[in-house]
Amino acid sequence: MSGSAYASSLEIASGVVLVCAVVTLWRRSLSAIVKALAVQGVALGVVALILGVGKHDGVLIAVACLVIAAKGVVIPALLGRVVAGDPASREAAPIVNVPASLVGAGALTFLAYGATGSVVALIPTTAGRLIPLGFATMLIGYFAMAVRRKAVSQIVGLLLVDNGIALVAFLATAGVPLLVELGASLDVLLAVVVLRVLAAQMWSKFGVLDLDEMRELHD
Amino acid sequence: MLAIVVLAVPFAAGIASAVVPWRREIGWLCTATIGIVLVCGIGLAARVVHGPPITAFGGALRVDALSAFMVIVIGAIGVLATWQSVRYLSLEIAAGRSSRRHASLYSALVQGFVTAMLLAVLAGNVGVMWVAVEATTIITTFLVGYRQTRGSLEASWKYIAICSVGIAMAFLGTVLVYLAALHVGHHLHASLDWTSLMAVSHHLDPGVMRLAFALLVLGYGTKVGLAPMHSWLPDAHSQAPAPVSALMSGVLLTVAFYALLRFKAIADGALGVAFPRALLVAAGLLSLVVAASLLLTQRDYKRMLAYHSVEHMGLLALGAAAGTPLAIAAVLLHILGHGLAKGVLFLTSGEILHTEGTTEIAQVKALLARRPALGGIFGFGLVALLGLPPFSLFVSELNMVRAETQVGLGWAAAISLACMAVIFGAVMSHGRHMLFGSGPDGERVHKTPAIVTVPLIGGLVGCAALGVVAWPLDSLLRAAAQVVAL
């Protein structure tokens, strides 16, 4: 692969990751959000793939395939089933409305660029330049968790955070050691499964899908 | 070898209890395995206190004085918690709220939880440690939700949602530390080992390390329960079964704090003391203020204990901020003392919940008159937690304040003392309502079975002994402090 093609494909794939994050903030329909998440998972895998190909790193390519399978297919599918079972699968009234959320996303992206200056300075490569995108994705994910009322939206937010971090990890270090990377992914996967199970229990036992109804425990 | 035993024994017991329907004997077996952990921890400590660290699996497991100390902490509180679990499960099954199958799941999860914590403190690699800490989150989520009530589900949701994000930040921080270490030109695999990170800490890129350390404080700080990332803590600790609360509050928080201590030592090398100190002081003071404010009008005794944990984590953060050998030694003693006292209190609160059927402070009255043993233990537990001698928390708090003042953090120490005084007043007032007074006329005095009181009294006596007798723990504390102190 030529240098410029490598660079531009990496840029495009990373860009998609961030755009998908913004899309989750923009759309209200939960199914659309889950779809955006799936696209993001695939894009993340593609980033790993490009890096793996670029560095001729077989392990990384394998990881990329795993990522595509897990984050692009399995997890969205899991979430999709919850969404399908929910009669009102819309984020009807997020705590912060959509235009303001988008403005917030923009501000967070700026912040990500500002905060990662030192990291970018350390890695003067194409991949290094793209690290802020990962940071921005993470921050947007965090933001989504804080402003979205539906359980599924919050899970998606968590996955956005995770994807953002994974993007940073891939871009900055071409992945931390495999054992750690696998452990991390497995843990996140488990966390999502747990959340999913909890969401299902809350729905089935107490009819709760809107997290704002869960305010029994307070001071 | 001992290190492997420490991990393998409770894990094996966990597997065993997962496949066999729960019986009392299984419960006692689990307690015994944690007892073995405690004994092995003491053995490990004896070996590493004056000798070099022990490693296993090619450095994947590494035991220095600090790790050995943490193993002792986990073992000691683990014994208390698993001992009480037996009674908890029997009562739950007897009351029809749980089945033997369900109970065996609980038992296995607790064993897994303890194993994960042990792995976290024994791991020689920051990545493995992260995985272990995250594993504790996932396991304990099930334990928090074990009772399957609306409240417990809500608590587990909040717990896992908030902690997952937090721990993700910690992962990002770890990645950045790795990046910085790579850049120093270190070998790829060793770059996440404590020893190699400590060795190169002075050469790590300060810009990246600042970002990394900030993320690590936020991330692990969430698990530690430092304000304002503490908000999951009162919910989870109050909803979990009492033995689990005891483990979470007594040990899990400090295991996460252990991670922070390790990373702080690296950050000190890379950044100098000022930045890590500023972050930890800010987090510590905020925790103290938040804990003090929310304890004032607290209405639920389990939540009261939970906020008390926030306070103590704030104190630990301040102590770590000082960072001198004295400060760290005091921090470690505080970890053990707090673990014991908080463990005992949560277990007692479980017993109170069982007998009184409520967690509302206002509904529990005259415990000392009606249930002298239980009330006495709860009262003395509070005394221990409020930092009065002879309990060890007094000594550790005093020495933390001393260390903080020595490094110019006297003002922070003063604020912490003021917050502690407010907390003292608040807790005293809540305790007064729960413990003092006379019960309804004609109510007989309830005896609490010795099987319940023995470990609790043992825990308190241990906590008191730690605060009086210096030998032999003193040398271990000093050795452990040397590992991460300035």
Added chain:
Amino acid sequence: MSNLSLVITAIAGLSAAIAGCALPAKTRVQAAVAFTWGACIAALVGALAVLHTGHAMVLNSSRILPLTGVTMVLDPLGAVFVVITAVVAIASTLYWLGYASHGLSTRTASAALPIFVTSMLLVPAAGSVATFLWLWELMALSSLLLVLVDQRRREETRSAAQWYAVMTHAGASAILFALVMLSAHAGNQTFAAIRIHAVHLPAAVRNTAFLLALVGFGSKAGAVPLHVWLPKAHPEAPSPASALMSGAMVNLGIYGIVLVGDRLLGGGPAWWWLTVTAVGVVSALFGALHAATSTDLKRLLAYSTADNMGLVLIGIGASGLFATTGHPAIAAIAMVSALLLTVNHAAFKGSLFLSAGSVQVATGSRDLDRLGGLMRRMPITGVVFLVGGLAIAALPPLNGFVGEWLLFQSLLHGLPTSSTAVAIAVPVGVAALALTGGLTAAAFVKAIGVGFLGRPRSEGAATAHEVPRTMQLGAALLAGACVVLGVVPMIVLPALERAAAEVVPGAPAHSLRASVELRLAGLQGVLAPALLAAGLALAFVAVIAMRRLAQRRSHLRVALRRVEPWGCGRELQTARMQYTATSFAEPLQQVFDDVLRPDRDLDVSHLAESRYYTEKIAYRTSIGDVIEHNVYRPMIGAVNVWGQWARGLQNGSVHRYLAYGLVVLVVVLAVIV
């Protein structure tokens, strides 16, 4: 010097606690008392040896107390306080033997009391910050447990315990910070090291440390306005514990102020000591006024403790003041007077609290308005209380008088030598002191007269019997000390002089010449308490003899005749017609209306037929603590408002919780940028 006595004290104290905790109810108290005596006697012997030789007793161990180890140094100043504590403790525990059956024989109490005594015995011997604070807090905790003994029955006890716990903890925090600050600057936490380095500390550090110590120790000593716990906790504690708290524990607050102000910091600017004096004046007046108007016997005693500690503080402030103005000899006299007042206070307050406890046991009440006539029913207890009450009113030939005389003398001789500001401030102090004296006399005439004389005002008082021998003996022991100290104060003065010489820099070795006469060295001031006492006794005997003589000459040598007192022509005198404690204090209450702000409630209900006839008149008056109502209550209210507001922080919304984290992340990132 051998440190064996400290070791024995600690071990015996611990054994007493274990015995009290572990033994069966029958033998528990006896065993605990025996071991406590062991501790007291060991400490007493050690302290007397220190006072005799002037050499400090040292004990170091790194095996006890993690991270710091134990350092104990018992010097003459500390030894004085050890002796006081030991004597009061011996008497109180003797009393406890008889009192135990009245609710002080539980395991907790039997273990807490020895620990309380032992920690008080060891606090003055502490030689390092950690040791001192550890023992100090142990003392606070064990005394709290003792205050709580009656918690099941009385809401007042629970409330008092909470006040006590919170105030004492806040005070301990202030002390902790003051000492830690000094030790941090000295680089070592032993008092010896602090003493060497303290001179070179920046003024700000010294001032902060002193003020914090004054607040912390002042609250222990019951200094106004930090006294609010004292009139609540001391009365609620069982009487042996009250006696120990009032007779021994509050003294340690004084010890602390001297320790930090004089020993560790080596004296300071004049305003420090003016502050101490001012606090002392306010405490003395406030305490005396409340004592004069209280109707609860033990509350009266507690307020009078604040009053007496105020006097001691005046002495300490004067000592510091004279030392800074360059008059060490007079400063030493002032210090001796402060120490003597402390010793005296321990003796009479101990006996008073113990005999008040006997009254409570015998009558079931400590409300003066329900007592009366006890002098005939409980003769020993009555005499003990009488002696204590006259002693505290500073009447010769008892001990209170000697201390106050010495204080007056030091003020008189120190005054002209001081600066103008001092010269204006101190006469006011003397006046306050005098007023205090008068009020105290009124208070104790009321306590003795209403409590023990006249007719019984309740069934309980009418059927009272003398308490067990051990209780009488315990209280009488301290009353005896009042007499001895009043007649021959010389037996303690050399020791106090030695302690004062150690505290006041540049003081002469002998500031007093004490033989039969008490003579101020180099000044015109002499008192011969023994001769005064002898003169009084002689005159007393002579007057009685004269009366006898006069009667013998008369033709009417009939025995004493008991008659019905005159009742304005009414036939029957009832106990209800007597003046009560409330009515006794009424004139004073009227005079000091503005300070006391009593609550008055007059309820007149008229007959239904006509408004000109009253059916019933109800009058109720009560005196609260002005400072509690106007300072502490609003503070508690504000804190609670804050607590209510803070609950909103944790409103249960997971979104809000996550937002906290996000905001912090954003802020931290922004700061890093």
Added chain:
Amino acid sequence: MNGIGGVIAAVLVAGAQIAAVAVGGPLLVGVMRKVRCHIEGRVGPPIHQPLRDLRKLFSKQRMRPDQASWVFGVGPVVLVATAVLIAAISPLATTRPPLGQTADFFAIVFVLLLGSVALALAALDTGTPFGGMGSSRAMTIGALAEPALLVAILAMSIPAHTSNLPALVRIGLAHPQLIASPERFLALGSFLVVILAESGRLPVDNPSTHLELTMIHEAMVLEYAGPDLGLVILGESMRLALLLGLLVNLLIPWGIADRPGAAALVIGLGALVGKVVVAGIAIATFEVFTAKLRLFRLPELLAGAFVLAVVGAFTALVIR
């Protein structure tokens, strides 16, 4: 004064002073009554009537209220004993009384207080409303008079550098300008008010009233009869004589024996009697033209005395 001779001399001096006060006290009361009657245009009893009364009282039977304890009996004895002690050691006829070195002004005040307290306690022991009433009022007045008295002593002691009474009198002899100094005048003014209050004279208390509700002192001693009443009357009159004696010696020390010797002592006694009688006549005259103050106006009077004393103390300090 050494050896046995010294002791005998001391005993003689003390005896003379005690006798003078014990006999002179009742006579002083007699004189004051006589003066009063004279001004009011009555004849009045003879001057030695109080002594006659005492003799009669001492020969009567002792009586005690049915509920009273031993305190009731001891009270008057202590009252007289304190007066006797003070009479023995105070600089009345001579500036070198026995045990004069310990006749500290503060000590004297507290010994006097002992007498008052004894009587107040005895009054409460009667178990009657009047005893309590008198006791309460007396102690209130005592408490309020105390500051004025002690600050007055302070003001007198500051220039003299001592509070020893004989020394204070001697300094007056040696340095007459000290007597003329404003601080001593102010202090003695204050002292005078305190004397009136303490010994139950007008305008504080009316010694001849028997209206229950206005009584202070009389209410206290209402239950006494016979020898006990005699002791009370004796003690009270001795205290009045003592206080006036001290006052006049501090104000006009001349005539007091400053040297040992019988002649000087006799002259001193004569001077004392003369000065005290003049003071007594002055007070009696004053009383004729004065009404008793209401009880709750008394604090104002005593506060006035206190202010006098404080101003005196300030003056003493500033003049130096």
